[in-house]
Amino acid sequence: MIIAVDAEGGDYAPHEVVKGAIKAAQEHEVEIALVGRRDILHVLAGKHLDKLGMTIVDANEVIGFHEHAVEAVTCKPQSSIVIGTNLVKEGSAAAFISAGNTGAVFYAAISILGRLNGIERPAIGTLLGLSSNGQTLFIDSGANTDCRPIHLVHFARLGNVYAREILGIASPRIGLLNNGAEPGKGNRLARESYDLLKQTDLNFIGNVEGHDFVRDRADVIVTDGFTGNIILKTIEGLGDNWLNSLTQVGQVFSKAYRLSRQALHRDMGIDSWAKKLDYKESGGATLLGVNGNIIIAHGRSQAKAIMNAIGMAKRTAEKELCQKIKEEQYEQANGDK
Amino acid sequence: MIIAVDAEGGDYAPHEVVKGAIKAAQEHEVEIALVGRRDILHVLAGKHLDKLGMTIVDANEVIGFHEHAVEAVTCKPQSSIVIGTNLVKEGSAAAFISAGNTGAVFYAAISILGRLNGIERPAIGTLLGLSSNGQTLFIDSGANTDCRPIHLVHFARLGNVYAREILGIASPRIGLLNNGAEPGKGNRLARESYDLLKQTDLNFIGNVEGHDFVRDRADVIVTDGFTGNIILKTIEGLGDNWLNSLTQVGQVFSKAYRLSRQALHRDMGIDSWAKKLDYKESGGATLLGVNGNIIIAHGRSQAKAIMNAIGMAKRTAEKELCQKIKEEQYEQANGDK
Numbered sequence: 001m002i003i004a005v006d007a008e009g010g011d012y013a014p015h016e017v018v019k020g021a022i023k024a025a026q027e028h029e030v031e032i033a034l035v036g037r038r039d040i041l042h043v044l045a046g047k048h049l050d051k052l053g054m055t056i057v058d059a060n061e062v063i064g065f066h067e068h069a070v071e072a073v074t075c076k077p078q079s080s081i082v083i084g085t086n087l088v089k090e091g092s093a094a095a096f097i098s099a100g101n102t103g104a105v106f107y108a109a110i111s112i113l114g115r116l117n118g119i120e121r122p123a124i125g126t127l128l129g130l131s132s133n134g135q136t137l138f139i140d141s142g143a144n145t146d147c148r149p150i151h152l153v154h155f156a157r158l159g160n161v162y163a164r165e166i167l168g169i170a171s172p173r174i175g176l177l178n179n180g181a182e183p184g185k186g187n188r189l190a191r192e193s194y195d196l197l198k199q200t201d202l203n204f205i206g207n208v209e210g211h212d213f214v215r216d217r218a219d220v221i222v223t224d225g226f227t228g229n230i231i232l233k234t235i236e237g238l239g240d241n242w243l244n245s246l247t248q249v250g251q252v253f254s255k256a257y258r259l260s261r262q263a264l265h266r267d268m269g270i271d272s273w274a275k276k277l278d279y280k281e282s283g284g285a286t287l288l289g290v291n292g293n294i295i296i297a298h299g300r301s302q303a304k305a306i307m308n309a310i311g312m313a314k315r316t317a318e319k320e321l322c323q324k325i326k327e328e329q330y331e332q333a334n335g336d337k
Numbered sequence: 338m339i340i341a342v343d344a345e346g347g348d349y350a351p352h353e354v355v356k357g358a359i360k361a362a363q364e365h366e367v368e369i370a371l372v373g374r375r376d377i378l379h380v381l382a383g384k385h386l387d388k389l390g391m392t393i394v395d396a397n398e399v400i401g402f403h404e405h406a407v408e409a410v411t412c413k414p415q416s417s418i419v420i421g422t423n424l425v426k427e428g429s430a431a432a433f434i435s436a437g438n439t440g441a442v443f444y445a446a447i448s449i450l451g452r453l454n455g456i457e458r459p460a461i462g463t464l465l466g467l468s469s470n471g472q473t474l475f476i477d478s479g480a481n482t483d484c485r486p487i488h489l490v491h492f493a494r495l496g497n498v499y500a501r502e503i504l505g506i507a508s509p510r511i512g513l514l515n516n517g518a519e520p521g522k523g524n525r526l527a528r529e530s531y532d533l534l535k536q537t538d539l540n541f542i543g544n545v546e547g548h549d550f551v552r553d554r555a556d557v558i559v560t561d562g563f564t565g566n567i568i569l570k571t572i573e574g575l576g577d578n579w580l581n582s583l584t585q586v587g588q589v590f591s592k593a594y595r596l597s598r599q600a601l602h603r604d605m606g607i608d609s610w611a612k613k614l615d616y617k618e619s620g621g622a623t624l625l626g627v628n629g630n631i632i633i634a635h636g637r638s639q640a641k642a643i644m645n646a647i648g649m650a651k652r653t654a655e656k657e658l659c660q661k662i663k664e665e666q667y668e669q670a671n672g673d674k
């Protein structure tokens with residue numbers, strides 16, 4: 001199985017991306033196609049190429065973080081994002097992962113791979129591990145800022161397939177993110193989405209609230225991409241802040257009590273918090289509803305995050321998630337819903 | 338100065354409310370009017386009444402947490418929330434604080450005190466202390482689920498007066514919560530609000546993102562009440578979770594190294610984190626835009642939180658926040674804006 005990796009995407013590209021790809025090739029038993037500028041990648045990965053079955057696919061344009069997505073994808077056909085997505089389209093790669101400009105990855109996926117039948121708005125699903133008992137897919141965590149109720153129903157369906165196929169949950173609990181638990185709560189979008197979700201055959205458990213992210217209430221939490229993006233960045237900001245504080249406390253303690261940093265981090269639970277909160281540990285988000293496997297890694301991904309994202313890409317491809325999403329029945333938009 | 342306190346509001350009423358009120362009377366030099374069932378309050382506060390200049394105002398109905406706000410306020414004229422709000426209306430109290438049903442407190446304030454001239458939608462402003470350098474007023478943190486752009490401009494004005502008068506910031510930095518920093522980002526509400534905010538004389542610094550809650554980027558962060566409520570509860574949920582973990586780690590360490598719990602909490606920064614994250618430490622939120630000083634305390638408030646909320650009520654009344662809000666000029670709604 002070949003996984004295409006955007007070697008030019010993210011704050012630490014290409015060095016950390018290549019390091020992560022090498023690790024993944026060693027640990028996950030996948031063949032990697034590094035997409036980027038051949039000369040540089042040859043220098044960075046050269047000695048590993050043959051041994052690990054890695055290849056380089058030349059892409060001599062780079063799309064920056066602040067470029068306008070549609071314009072960049074249209075005007076830079078030789079960019080790593082466009083070429084990587086095309087590898088999936090042609091069937092040369094089973095999946096593409098990128099830590100680059102999210103908007104550009106999203107637009108390239110939609111325009112090159114296309115939407116799956118019945119899905120108006122592909123969405124980003126992010127796996128959160130904040131509750132003690134399991135993982136929650138949070139969808140849409142940033143792709144669609146203005147949504148209609150039918151879109152949220154589709155997000156719920158996409159999340160349902162994901163939780164069933166990837167997390168192995170027979171009947172995933174679907175919650176609607178809202179500003180109160182009772183039916184009837186919410187802004188217009190949430191209220192109307194609630195009514196539509198009630199009519200589906202999904203295991204819809206009703207509204208969930210902000211504090212439910214840390215409780216084991218739902219396997220899939222559905223919201224619009226505006227709210228989703230803000231929530232995700234809030235969680236990330238608080239997480240960074242806490243980890244910094246914990247690390248500082250750890251330093252004070254390890255000096256005072258002559259403990260090794262490792263033992264201390266373990267005893268203080270820093271490791272388990274880091275796993276929960278640190279984007280460096282995260283495997284990235286999955287773009288759901290397009291005709292191909294696309295994984296969006298965090299822009300600040302270092303080697304470990306890239307390796308984890310490649311692992312997630314492999315799992316997604318092995319489970320034939322895309323095919324399973326195709327087989328689902330989607331509600332049709334009805335009037336202005 | 339008399340502060341009216343809803344002795345029947347919140348999970349720990351009336352015991353903790355009365356304890357908090359007694360502490361506040363001792364520490365903040367305010368006269369407290371306890372609003373609730375006279376017999377019970379007499380038993381709880383009896384010996385302190387004369388000494389601390391506390392009084393009891395009889396209210397023999399209680400509005401529960403799950404009651405419908407409008408119905409409850411209309412059908413229970415003898416409830417502590419209605420009677421407490423009336424004390425402010427008549428001028429018998431300088432402010433009213435309640436940890437009871439937020440919707441009911443909000444509706445009682447609007448229907449009894451009325452909106453201030455020019456403000457279509459009063460809003461809830463919550464003071465967050467997540468950044469290391471200061472406090473941020475987060476508005477609207479839950480009152481208005483469906484908003485139009487003009488409402489967000491009014492929230493910005495309300496927050497501006499609050500930050501100037503209560504936080505003492507000459508020219509408060511106003512940020513719009515959005516899913517990206519660049520102009521043009523956001524859902525329709527955010528984009529149109531951005532354009533309107535740009536035209537004001539406020540110190541509008543543009544869009545802020547979820548991770549900016551922990552950075553010292555803005556003194557006032559403006560959003561609609563749907564997003565605001567979800568964000569606030571997410572922060573609260575993570576905070577609870579985090580404090581629990583820290584406390585557990587603290588227990589392990591204090592046993593292992595025979596440290597006093599106090600010293601350990603101080604060394605590990607648990608105290609300062611608790612101050613940032615714990616609703617028990619928080620002084621509650623302020624209802625801005627109604628004709629009177631109303632403080633909404635957290636439903637789970639215990640004595641300390643009630644005491645702090647009373648302190649906040651006193652400060653708000655002393656600074657004549659309501660009068661200052663009246664003097665501000667408000668943009669008029671224009672067409673469907």
